[in-house]
Amino acid sequence: MPLTAISGTYQIVGFSPDGDTVCFVPDDPGAFAAAGLRPRVTPVGAIHLRLDAIDALETHYKPHSWHQQPELGDGAANALLDLLGFTDVQWDERHRVSAATPKTRPGYILTGFVDKYGRAVSFAFAGMRAGGTKDPVYLEVPELRRSVNHQLLGAGWAYPTFYSKLYADLREELATVSVAARAAKKGVWEHDSALTGFELKSQDQLQNQLVILPKLFRRLVDYFLSEDTSGVDLAGFATFLKAQDDKLFTVPAGQATSFAALVESRRQRLTLTVPPEQLVFVEAPPKVLPKVPPEA
Template identity: 40%
Template sequence: MTMLLVQGSYQVLNFQPDGDTVAFKPTNPKAFDELDGCPVKLDSKNIVRLRLEAIDALETHYSRTGPAVHQPLEFAHKAAEELLSFLGFTGVRHNGETVTAATPKEAPGFILTQGADKFGRCVALIGAGAPPAADGTQVNVDVALLRTTANHHMLATGLAYPTFYKKFLPELRAEMAAVAQQARTSGLGLWPSDVTTAPDGAVITGLPSLTGDVVILPKLFRRLVDHFNLVEPSLNGFPTFLAGGGDELVIEPAGTPELSLKPLVEIVNGGTAVRMTTSPEDIVFTEG
C-alpha cells in the first residue's frame, strides 16, 4: 500500500504522550495537503497529534464522556516509556502525565500516513531517524518497512493491542496480527494479565475495577467507561448500550459484518464480569 511520507520531529515537552499517541512537528506542514478525507489538525505551532496505526495501548487519560480516567498504570506507563525510548528520548520526567523534561528536547523522525481520524489526529506508522524516501512523497509500505516502525515494535514487546481499521492493507494486518500473537504466546508485556477474552471475563464492580484492576482491550475499556458515565455504573444494560454505539466492524477471517460490538461481547459469571468472544486481531473496524 502507498502512504504519504512526512518528515519532521517528535515533540514531548509539555505534552502527554502515551503508548499510541505522540506529538509531531512536520518539516513542511503543507505536506498534509496531499491527503484526502478528514483534514489533519495542526495547532498554532504546526504541531499535530499522531495516533499510531493498528495498535491501541492502555489509556492513561481518557475523558471523552467524563472526568479523565486511566487503565492500570503499570502497563499504560510501560507502553509510553517504550514508545519514547524507541523514538530516541531518554531521561524523561513527568508532572502527572505531562512531560517536563527529556533528552533530546525533540527527536527527528518520519511518519507514513493515509490521513486523519474524525478528531483530526493523523493516523500513522511512525519511524525514528532518517526517512526511507524524500519528504512529501508517496511510499510503498511493505512488510519489511512495517517492521522498522514503532507500531510493529509496540506489538512485538506485548505492550499494545492490535486494533485494525479497514484502510490498513490485509497483508500488513496479517503481519501485525502475527507479531501480536507471538507476543501473547511468549507471555510478553501485558498479555499474562490480559482478561479481554478470558473464559471468566473481567470482573467489574464499578469504575475502580477498570482503572486499577483489569487489563482489557482499550476500546472495550472506553465503551465501558462511556456506559458508566452516560447510563449507569454497572454492567446492567451494557450490551444494549453497545448496540447503539455504531462500532461497525468485520470479523475475520470469515468477513462477517456486524453493526456494533454487541455480538462480540457477553456478560458472564452471573452478571459480574464481561468478556469478548473474538480476539482483537480478528476484528477490523470501519471507523475509529
C-alpha cells in the first residue's frame, strides 16, 4: 500500500506536543479526504499526528496527567520540536506550548491510515519533499532516515513500537537503529528497567523514576484507574493485561501471541521478556461511534 505525501505546517503554540505526537495543518484542506482518510480536525484546522513506529515516554496520559520520567519524556518532546526547526519553545503549567520561534514550521508527512483516536499515523519530515507530494509514495529506507521518526529512535529518545501495517524493510531498518541505540545506552536505554525487570513500589516511582516501555506504563495506569486505588498492588494485573487482548506477533519467529504473554508478573516484579523491536502489534479496530436515533 503506497503512502500519501501531504505538505503543510507544524503548529505547536496552544497545543501539547510530546515525543511522538504533534499538530499539522495541511496546505490543502482537502488532502486527507482525497486520500480516503478521515482524521479528527481541531477548530483551527489542525490534524493530530501520531508518529509511526516510535513510542516516547508519556508526558500527560489520561486524567490527572499521569507521566513518565520527566527528564526523558520532556526531552523527547523538545528533541522532536528541535528536529522540526522550532527554537525558544516555552511551556505553560498545563504542558501547552505558549511561545516558540517561529510559530509554525513547514514540512510534510507520509501517511496511510488514521488510528482509533482519529490521529494520522505518519512519518514526519521538516522542509519540502524533493519528489513533490502529488504522486503516491513507496517509502524507501534513504528517505525514511530523514524522518524525525528515525532520528528520534536512533538518538534513543523513543522506544520502537511496531504495528503490522508497517512495511517489513522499514521495520528492519528502524529495529537496527534501535538496537544500536540500546547498545550505546542512549536516552531511554541508559535507564530502561523493563527488560531487566523492576519491582514496583509506588505510583511516584512509576511516574518519576522508572523508565519502561510506554505501552506497559499505559496498561499499568489503566489498571490502577480501574482499581480506583492510590496503591500499586499488582495481584490482579496479569488478569487485567490478558483482558486487554493486545494481539501481536514476534519477529523473526513469527509467533502469534499477546502482550500479556510476554510480560512476566511475579508479585510486584514485572519483566518484559522479549525486546520491543521484536514485537509487531496488530492494529486495534477503529472506534465506532454510537448511532443517534432519529427524533420522534
